[in-house]
Amino acid sequence: MGILRWAAPFPLPLLLLLSWLPAMASAQSASCPLNFTLFQKYVDVYKAASDASANGTINVSPCQFTLQGIHLCQAEYLRTSGLFLPALNSSASCWAALQLLLDQIFTDFNPRSACGFKTEWISTGCMNISSRSQFESLAKASSSTVLADVNQTCSGSVSGSTCATCTATITRLNAFLTGPPNGNVSDCTQYPFIYVAGAVNRFGPANEDTALCCFALSANPDTITPSVLSSGGRSGTRGWLFGVIGGVLFLLVVAGIGFWFVVRKRRHRRKRRKKKIVGPDSSRTAAHLEYVGASTTLVRYTFDEIKAATENFSRGHIIGKGGYGNVYRGLLPDGTEVALKRFKNCSAAGDEDFRHEVEVIASVRHVNLVGLRGYCIATTPLEGHQRIIVCDLMKNGSLHDHLFGWASTAREMKLSWPIRQKIAVGTARGIAYLHYGVTPSIIHRDIKASNILLDDEFEPKVADFGLAKFAPEGVSHVSTRVAGTLGYVAPEYALYGQLTERSDVYSFGVLLLELLSGKKPIISSDGEQTSLVTDWAWSLVREGRTLDVIEEGMPELGSSEVMEKYVMVAVLASHPQLYARPLMDKIVKILETDLVVPTIPDRPIPLTSNLMDIEKSVSSSGSGHLSSFSGYQSFALGKDDTATTTE
Known part of the structure; x- marks a missing residue:
């Protein structure tokens, strides 16, 4: 009775709540199920490469390296549990475990503050897919053969050329992952690679070849190169001179091969379709x-x-x-x-x-x-x-209208950064589709601001069917008449009539510089000296003033890392050397994902340079290459020149 009298003032629900408190505290601080010891090997390799470099730095982005480690460990978690993601209540402990590893190689680097990652993102997936069974059900509903093809090409060793074959089928899995890029670290782009490494490949993500093929993580210190040039901007951003050069370049190549395999099948279907459209008789009047x-x-x-x-x-x-x-x-x-x-x-x-x-x-x-x-x-x-x-009809007119024409004066403000980013990515997608989505491929030949039309939502539409030409598959075209617009025409096309997809890439690079800087392709200085916007932008990038390319007064500026990345892509795409330019499908992937920008080779001295410019260029030339300080895309929430040149 004494016990009952003592307990009477405490209601039964309160007693139950007190008994649950230890369990609730445990749930709030659940341990991380991701095995980050798997990532330790690569931390050691990259740390050794950093210690061995002359200046103590290596060419790898801390944010990119963080994502690679997370995806590697998520693949191992998928292999052992059948789940892509850890529980939400373990997010904090997962970041804490990862931070201990990152502290071994980076100084004062916190991925959540430096990269814009949110704590819960490590437990947030693509299209609410959390398990292997959900992923496979969605894949089977979209294609009856894709999973079988992935198992056939990716289940064994994926070293060397077999990685290219595997990557070709992995890209097919992205077709049904249509979720928006919400900024989480397990975005839809990476899900197929996590799935292949954790559920398909019999060696698993712990295997070095699998980690290199799926996540560009290299266990070979020789492939990790020192940084080559410090880069900054007017915002005073602290540069990270990093990029996994060997692994990323390798991934670019195999991704391109994979894209080619996918497009090839589309082309066969389109050939049959076009035969139906054109008909067998092409001699009708x-x-x-x-x-x-x-x-x-x-x-x-x-x-x-x-x-x-x-x-x-x-x-x-x-x-x-x-x-x-x-x-x-x-x-x-x-x-x-x-x-x-x-x-x-x-x-x-x-x-x-x-x-x-x-x-x-x-x-x-x-x-x-x-x-x-x-x-x-x-x-x-x-x-x-x-x-x-x-x-x-595109009621918002053309990009030229908004940069230099009627819309630029009618609008109270300039185009904001989010709108410019949308225009850049959409234009790249449209050109890439012309190159790889149809057979034969279409080379536009006249990519310029007045041929980029904007709908009511500022979604860009590539226009101008007067100059677009069909190119035989795998064949470069040599023309005796060069058609295009002054300032946009690629050097090899203007000089020799050599026309390839990379000719359009050059024009896109010029267009992207226009979009970012608000300057026309040909810049006049007090009516005395003219220069190309490509040479002007390159001079700023070489001096470490990459962000000075961005137009003054642009509303709603993005993060400095993202804007610098777009400038670097524009400079690389408009490189005068043909094979220095990436193909359009690579550009789309760089702009849409966290893929790093490849190293930019040095450029020839512009023909308009004076003696002082030449001496400055010679004295400042060092390695002859330039790479972005980051290459990482943050997850933060007059009259048109229409001259035609002929040969």
């Missing part, structure tokens, strides 16, 4: 071109319909001009607003090629390409022979 194949929605408009849509080609409807002709705003009978491009100096002799080209282009659909609605071929007594294409 314009008189027989009244109908378009049933496999495309392309519309053949009459000339009267075009005149009605543009009010007889009224000057008030002109929204653009170029060497090819004028662009008009038009209104179709159903109320749809369209853009109509009217080509000049046409003859009936080229009608068949024109019809064939617009039909194939109409079959090329991508969110970052302007949609082609229809065309018109006609001959009239007054206007002569006419060729017109009808496209979707």
Whole structure:
């Protein structure tokens, strides 16, 4: 009774709560299930390489290295538990365990504060996929063969060329992982690699070849190079001169090979589709071109319909001009607003090629390409022979309008960094699709700001079908007439007529510099001396003033690391040496993921340099290479030049 009388003042729920407190405290501080001892080997290797370097630093990004270690240990956790992610209540202890390893190689580096990682991200996955069974169910629902192919190519040793074959099939797994990049450290891009290392490869992530192939972690100190140049910016950002050169370059190569395998299958399907569109007989004349194949929605408009849509080609409807002709705003009978491009100096002799080209282009659909609605071929007594294409109207105009034209003065503020970043990535995706998403590949030849149109949401659309040409697969094209716009044309194309996908890459690099700096491709200085924006940007990058390329007064600036990364990509893409430029699919991956920017080779001295510039260049030349201080993408939440050069 004494016990009962003593306990009476304490309600039963309170007693139960007191009994649960130890369990709750334990749950809040759950130990980390990730085996970070697996990462210790690579920490030791990289630390040894750092100690052996002349200046005590190596070319690896701390943020990138952190992600590589997390993904390695997540793969091991998947292998042993069938789960991708540790429990949310173990996030803090996982970061603490990882911090102990990072302290061995980096000084005063906290990944959560330095890289923008949030504590819970280590336990947050892609599309709510947390287990191996969920991942495989989603893969099977999307493709009946992809898992079998991955098992066939990735289950054994993945060293050397076998890694390339494995990576080719891994890229197919990304097709059904459509979740948004929320910034978590286990993003959708890395899930297939974690899955292959932890669930498919029989040697597991502890194997050095598997770790190198899937996570670019090298156990060979010889592949870890010293940093070569200190880089900074006007924001005073402390530089990290790092990048896993050997592993990352290797990953770039195998990723490209993998992308090629995927695209090759698409090309075979598109070949069959185009045969249906074009038909077996290509010798028909314009008189027989009244109908378009049933496999495309392309519309053949009459000339009267075009005149009605543009009010007889009224000057008030002109929204653009170029060497090819004028662009008009038009209104179709159903109320749809369209853009109509009217080509000049046409003859009936080229009608068949024109019809064939617009039909194939109409079959090329991508969110970052302007949609082609229809065309018109006609001959009239007054206007002569006419060729017109009808496209979707982009009400926000072109990128040129917003950087240098009417929109730049009408808007109270300049384009913000998030919008510019969106335009850069979308444009890169569109060009990459032209190069690798269709057969034969399409080389645009005239990538410039006025050919990047913007919809209501500022989603970029690559335009201009007048200069785009089809290139035979794997063949570079040599042209006797160089078509393009002054300042954007690649040197090898302007000088020798050599046309490849990398010619478009050069133009994209110039365009990206325009977007970042707000400067035109050709910069005039007080009307006395002109220089290329590519040479101007390179001079700043060489001096360690990378962020000075960014336009003054840009609203909503991004993190300095991200902005510097975009500048470095632009400088590399616009390199005068052909094979120094990465291909467009590599550029897309660098911009969209945390992949580091490859080392930038030195450039030839510009032809417009004076003696002082030349002496300065010679005296300051060192290693002849330049790499970004980070290469890491943070997870933080006048009139257009239209000159045509000929040879």
